[in-house]
Amino acid sequence: MLRDLKGRERIKVERSFSWSKPNKPQLIGRKCVDLSLMDNGETGIPVAFQKYFDAANSQKIAPGKKKEVKFHYYGLTYSAAIKNIARKDSANNSYKIVSISPELRVVFQQKFERSYRYLKNEFAMKSTQKLKKIIVKLPEELEQYLLFYETGKPFEYRIDFENFVLNDEEIKQIEEEVYAQRIEGNLIREGLSKRFLTNRYERNAQNRLKAIQEHGISCIVCGFNFEKVYGELGKDFIEIHHAVPISQTGEIFIDPVKDLVPLCANCHRMIHRKHEETLTIKELKAIYNEKL
Numbered sequence: 362m363l364r365d366l367k368g369r370e371r372i373k374v375e376r377s378f379s380w381s382k383p384n385k386p387q388l389i390g391r392k393c394v395d396l397s398l399m400d401n402g403e404t405g406i407p408v409a410f411q412k413y414f415d416a417a418n419s420q421k422i423a424p425g426k427k428k429e430v431k432f433h434y435y436g437l438t439y440s441a442a443i444k445n446i447a448r449k450d451s452a453n454n455s456y457k458i459v460s461i462s463p464e465l466r467v468v469f470q471q472k473f474e475r476s477y478r479y480l481k482n483e484f485a486m487k488s489t490q491k492l493k494k495i496i497v498k499l500p501e502e503l504e505q506y507l508l509f510y511e512t513g514k515p516f517e518y519r520i521d522f523e524n525f526v527l528n529d530e531e532i533k534q535i536e537e538e539v540y541a542q543r544i545e546g547n548l549i550r551e552g553l554s555k556r557f558l559t560n561r562y563e564r565n566a567q568n569r570l571k572a573i574q575e576h577g578i579s580c581i582v583c584g585f586n587f588e589k590v591y592g593e594l595g596k597d598f599i600e601i602h603h604a605v606p607i608s609q610t611g612e613i614f615i616d617p618v619k620d621l622v623p624l625c626a627n628c629h630r631m632i633h634r635k636h637e638e639t640l641t642i643k644e645l646k647a648i649y650n651e652k653l
Contacts (some may be wrong), residue, residue: 377407389413389509389518396480396497398507399469402441402461411456414443418515421445424454430516432465435570437597439465443516464596469507472522476505569601571617580625582645587625599623602632604642 375382379393390410398404406414415421422428427444441461445454470477476499483497499505506523578599579586587595602624615621622642624632628649632640
């Protein structure tokens with residue numbers, strides 16, 4: 362029996378290349394993120410994992426054919442496709458997820474910011490070495506994952522993220538890290554501390570979506586809308602601000618309607634500009650309107 366350093370039994374997990382399959386209900390597979398996924402919107406599915414997608418779809422994809430698919434994430438739906446590439450040099454055909462929507466790729470780059478930044482830096486460094494083929498891979502301690510779950514509908518999957526973090530600017534705004542999540546009624550508790558490699562905050566995605574549904578995706582202070590300015594790239598993008606910073610309240614139950622508001626990046630930075638004092642929305646609005 363295999364055991365870890367603390368004497369706990371190690372459960373064998375099926376693995377193939379960058380994919381793995383922990384024992385989770387309805388889980389099809391877990392993909393360790395890479396640049397191809399986040400920049401190009403595509404990733405291969407190993408032969409060992411194709412059967413799990415076939416089972417979730419209740420059918421196989423014929424060689425040379427492509428199926429449109431939907432990825433669902435907390436009420437939002439993103440488009441992509443899976444194609445079966447017929448290979449002459451192999452007895453096995455190859456499934457590949459392709460055409461992941463630009464909107465979802467932006468979400469990947471944000472959720473997996475730590476991995477994305479590391480991989481981009483590694484790629485840039487190796488690009489100067491005149492290598493025939495550039496391969497960049499995350500070290501184990503930085504691995505982050507995209508999870509695919511069955512929905513009961515063919516070619517529709519629920520996705521989730523594992524080990525995602527916020528970026529350094531957001532970390533600077535908050536003095537302690539937070540790992541969150543316990544649901545009680547319609548409120549979700551946030552603020553339970555947990556230690557990662559470095560100080561990090563993970564916010565509850567359900568709270569964020571509820572706040573957006575209530576308040577929209579325009580900045581509540583200046584009215585800035587990312588989609589209107591950046592088009593498709595800015596669609597559905599906005600930062601969410603806690604009216605009362607978690608670092609001041611500790612573990613609390615969040616009401617997304619009252620406690621969370623949408624802010625553009627500029628207003629969000631300004632509201633946290635003074636580390637010893639977080640401005641209120643009313644105070645920042647007054648400053649903004651005074652300068653108009």
